Amino acid sequence: MTPTTADPANTVGIIGLGVMGAPMAENLLRAGYNVIGHDISEAAVKRLVAAGGRAGGDIAGTLAGAGTVITMLPDSPQVEQVVLGPGGVLEHAEPGLLYIDMSTVRPETSRKIAEAAAAKGVRALDAPVSGGEKGAIDGTLSIMVGGDADDVEAARQVFEALGTTIVHVGPVGAGQTVKAANQLVVGGVYALIAEAIVLLEASGVDAGRGLDVLAGGLAGSRILDLKRQTMVKREFRPGFRIDLHHKDMGIALAAAREAGVALPMTGMVAQLIAAARAQGLGALDHSALLKVIERINS
Structure with missing residues (x-):
C-alpha cells in the first residue's frame, strides 16, 4: 500500500x-x-x-x-x-x-x-x-x-x-549478526575471485572469458555477475570501500569470539582486507583485494 x-x-x-x-x-x-x-x-x-x-x-x-x-x-x-x-x-x-x-x-x-x-x-x-x-x-x-x-x-x-x-x-542484534555473516562471505568470495583471475592470467587464459564460464555454473554468484568485468579491467571505483569492509570484518571476528566459535577462513580474509588497507587501498572498492593477491605474486 x-x-x-x-x-x-x-x-x-x-x-x-x-x-x-x-x-x-x-x-x-x-x-x-x-x-x-x-x-x-x-x-x-x-x-x-x-x-x-x-x-x-x-x-x-x-x-x-x-x-x-x-x-x-x-x-x-x-x-x-x-x-x-x-x-x-x-x-x-x-x-x-x-x-x-x-x-x-x-x-x-x-x-x-x-x-x-x-x-x-x-x-x-x-x-x-x-x-x-x-x-x-x-x-x-x-x-x-x-x-x-x-x-x-x-x-x-x-x-x-x-x-x-x-x-x-x-x-534485537540478530540483524547485525546476520550482516556480519554476510560480510565474511562477501569478503571470501572477492578473495577467491581475485585468486581465480591471477591463476587464469598467469596460465595464459583470458580471465574475462574464464569468469564468464564460472558465472554460469555452480561457482556463479551475485558478485561475479556485478563485478567480474570491472575486476578484470582493474576498475575499483568504490561502491563499498575497503575501509568499511575492514571495519565489518572486525565485527565478524568479535561476533565469533562472543559466540565462542572458530572461523579460520574469516580470519584469513580479514587479514587480506587489513593488508589492502595497509597498502593504501582503503578508499577503493573491496574488489581491490585483487591488487593484494597480485602483489603477493609479484
Missing part, C-alpha cells in the same frame, strides 16, 4: 545521507513519503532537498513530525553519538517513535540502543542491508531485521521502498 500525505506515519527522518543513505532517501521520496534529512555534509542535504526532501537542520529538526527515523552511519561510535549522545535521537524522541538503524554496527551496540530506547517508549530495530550502492539506488537491498515482530511489521512498508528481500531474522 502506498502511503498518503494524510497519514501521520508518512514522514520519515533519515540521518546519514552518504553513499547508501542518499539513494535510500530518494527511494522513500519516490514511494510517496515525506523525507526529512540530516547529514554533516551540506552538499548531501542539498541533494536531498533538490530531490524533494526537506532539510532537518539538526537531529531535533529531523525528528520533528516523523513517525519513523532511520540512521545510516559509518560505525558504532557514530550511531551511539547520534542516538544516545547529548542532543541525540533519544533526547528528542516522542514515545511511539519507530527508530531503525540501518548502519552496520556491533550487535551489542544495537542491544544497548534498544534498551535505552525502550526506557523512552521508543521502538528500536536493527536493520543492516546488503546490496551496496547499486542496491540502494535500485531499491533492491536485502534487509536483515532484528527486533520485535510487531515493530518489524510496522516498518515493513518503509523497508519495501528500499529493498526486495526483507527478513525478520530474530531479536
Whole structure:
C-alpha cells in the first residue's frame, strides 16, 4: 500500500545521507513519503532537498513530525553519538517513535540502543542491508531485521521502498549478526575471485572469458555477475570501500569470539582486507583485494 500525505506515519527522518543513505532517501521520496534529512555534509542535504526532501537542520529538526527515523552511519561510535549522545535521537524522541538503524554496527551496540530506547517508549530495530550502492539506488537491498515482530511489521512498508528481500531474522542484534555473516562471505568470495583471475592470467587464459564460464555454473554468484568485468579491467571505483569492509570484518571476528566459535577462513580474509588497507587501498572498492593477491605474486 502506498502511503498518503494524510497519514501521520508518512514522514520519515533519515540521518546519514552518504553513499547508501542518499539513494535510500530518494527511494522513500519516490514511494510517496515525506523525507526529512540530516547529514554533516551540506552538499548531501542539498541533494536531498533538490530531490524533494526537506532539510532537518539538526537531529531535533529531523525528528520533528516523523513517525519513523532511520540512521545510516559509518560505525558504532557514530550511531551511539547520534542516538544516545547529548542532543541525540533519544533526547528528542516522542514515545511511539519507530527508530531503525540501518548502519552496520556491533550487535551489542544495537542491544544497548534498544534498551535505552525502550526506557523512552521508543521502538528500536536493527536493520543492516546488503546490496551496496547499486542496491540502494535500485531499491533492491536485502534487509536483515532484528527486533520485535510487531515493530518489524510496522516498518515493513518503509523497508519495501528500499529493498526486495526483507527478513525478520530474530531479536534485537540478530540483524547485525546476520550482516556480519554476510560480510565474511562477501569478503571470501572477492578473495577467491581475485585468486581465480591471477591463476587464469598467469596460465595464459583470458580471465574475462574464464569468469564468464564460472558465472554460469555452480561457482556463479551475485558478485561475479556485478563485478567480474570491472575486476578484470582493474576498475575499483568504490561502491563499498575497503575501509568499511575492514571495519565489518572486525565485527565478524568479535561476533565469533562472543559466540565462542572458530572461523579460520574469516580470519584469513580479514587479514587480506587489513593488508589492502595497509597498502593504501582503503578508499577503493573491496574488489581491490585483487591488487593484494597480485602483489603477493609479484
